[in-house]
Amino acid sequence: MSESFQLRVNDVEYPLSVDQGRNLLGVIRTEIGLTGTKEGCDDCECGACMVLIDGQPVNSCSYLAVQAQGREITTVEGLAEGDELDRLQRNLLEVGGVQCGFCTPGMLMSATALLAEHDDPSDDEIRIGLSGNLCRCTGYARIIEAVRRTADGA
Amino acid sequence: MSFTIANTIDDVLTALAAGARPIAGGTDLVVGARQGKAPLPADLVALDRVDELRTIGPEPGGGIRIGAGVTHATLVHDATVVGAATSIADASALVGSPATRHVGTLGGNVMNGSPAMDTGAPLMVLDAAAELRSLRGTRRLTMTELWTGPGSTAAEPDELCTALVLPAESDRSGSAYVRLEYRRAMEIAVVGAAAAVTLADDGTIARLAVALAAVAPTIVAVDVSAMIGHRVDDNVLAAVALAASDTATPIDDLRASADYRRHTVGVMARRAVDAAVRRAGGEPIGVPVNRSIGIGVAS
Incomplete structure (x- = not known):
């Protein structure tokens, strides 16, 4: 049975009518049409689906859309x-x-949450902040450098 | 099918009495449903907006009361928990990733009943009680009474775990949780061990408790009563390791063999006791112990 509710995404209210078992990732991508958020493992392991809820990182693949209302x-x-x-x-x-x-996209969301909480994170705090996000290409060093640079004001 | 967003404990208890199941962060429930382990319950009541469940404070008569809805992210940094129930902070710091810790709760970890849960062994060594409430009343169970098997508890379907209550800690006490892990994030304990100790004025052990994760159908306590009255040295630590390995009844699975678990849980128990004793003696060992003693530290 569908639930009718609204989700506020990037300061825009979206009226929705979706099954209560639908995950937030699927609703953001297919109902709302914002496809920047990615489906990687769909199992809470990789972090490609990371979004912020009230400023905190959440794996949207494993979070019910209906629970994000308000x-x-x-x-x-x-x-x-x-x-x-x-x-x-x-x-x-x-x-x-x-x-x-x-x-x-997931790296950016985790790093955004990290920088909002720590304006001068140590390299270890950066690594912990990004520890829920897997990257199979870069080896992470340049991602950490980008977070470092941003914290340093660049 | 229904989804209720509760604002008070009474809202939750009414929904549970009508047959709904509780959801906190959903990090076990939703992931489990998506993996096909168990379908999502038809009627859900969300706990994450119940402010009464999200407080940490003194328990009347002494001790600490931790609301079941307190997240792991809060437990890692809360001064009361880090100061007097350090092993819970050690464990919470190892749960999942920042995303898991921001939505996952202590009550969720406890009531999911996994034998590999990180916060379970700390709660057991700290002599915690789980407060269970329903419209019928309130009762408290020890952790041993609560956990009845993998994924099962003694709670009735209409009961909500509202808090974990810890007795007051004596002076010269400390606790620690150590786990074996293959990676630093999104990991489940291969094995884990918690220890809580109180030292007598002469530096000998006045109280010691050790509990193990991921080596039995539930979190299990180790009988370490023979160590009381001794000064902690290599012999005592070796005896703790042996007692832990003897208590373990592990299984083979894709993460480790039973033999490997039986051996390594002894090593973790020994390290947990060592860290707890050092903390009891006033040595500051950062949270989590795993990182402070070099397990999983980036080289």
Whole structure:
């Protein structure tokens, strides 16, 4: 049976009518049409589906859409200001922290939450902050460098 | 089919009495449903907006009361927990990833009943009680009474775990949780061990408790009564390791063989006692112990 509710994603309210068992990832991608958030493992292991709920990172593959009502959801599409990338996105591109790009939206969301909580994280805090996100291309070093640069004000 | 977002404990208890099942962060329930382990219950009541479940405070008459809805992320940093129930902070810091820790709760970890749960062995060595409430009343069970097998508890379907209650800790006490893991994040304990110790004025052991994770159908306590009155040295630590390995009844699975688990749980128990004794003596060992003593630290 469908549940009718609203989700607030990137400051926009979306009225929805979906089954209560639907996961947040599927609803964001197919009902709302924001496809920046990726489905990797669909099993809470890889972090490609990471979104922010009230500023905190959540694996959207394993979170019920209906449970996110009344919360502020942020996806990767919510980071840029119009055509202007935010500093973290720009730093990730400039240091070469993006290869195939599949993990990138999830990395950006975990790093955004980390930087909101720690304005000067240690390298170990960065590693822990990104520990729920797998990348099979970069070896992580340049992603960590991009977070470091952003924290340093670049 | 229904989904109720509760705001009070009474809302939750009413929904449970009508047949709904509780969902906190959903990190076990939703993942399990998606993997096909168990279908999602038809009627759900969400606990994550019940403020009464998300507080940590003193228990009337002494001790600490931790609301069942407190998240792992909070437990890692809460001054009361880190100060007086450090092993719970050690365990919470190892759960999943930042995303898991922000939505996963202590009550969820406890009531899911996995024998590999990280917070279970710390709760057992700290002599915690689980407070269970229903419209019929409130009762408290020890952790041994609560866990009845893998994924099963003594709670009735209409009962909600509302808090974990810890007795007051004596001076010169410390606790620690150590686990064997193959990676630093999104890991389940291969084996784990918690220890809580109180030292007498002369430095000998006045109280010691050790419990093990992922080596039996439930979290299990180890009989370490023979160590009381002794000073902690290599002989005592070796005896703890032997007692832990003897208590374990592990299984073979894809993460480890039974023999490997039986051996390594002794090593973890020994390290947990050593860290707990050092903390009891006033030595600051950072949370989690795993990182502070070099397990899984980036080189």
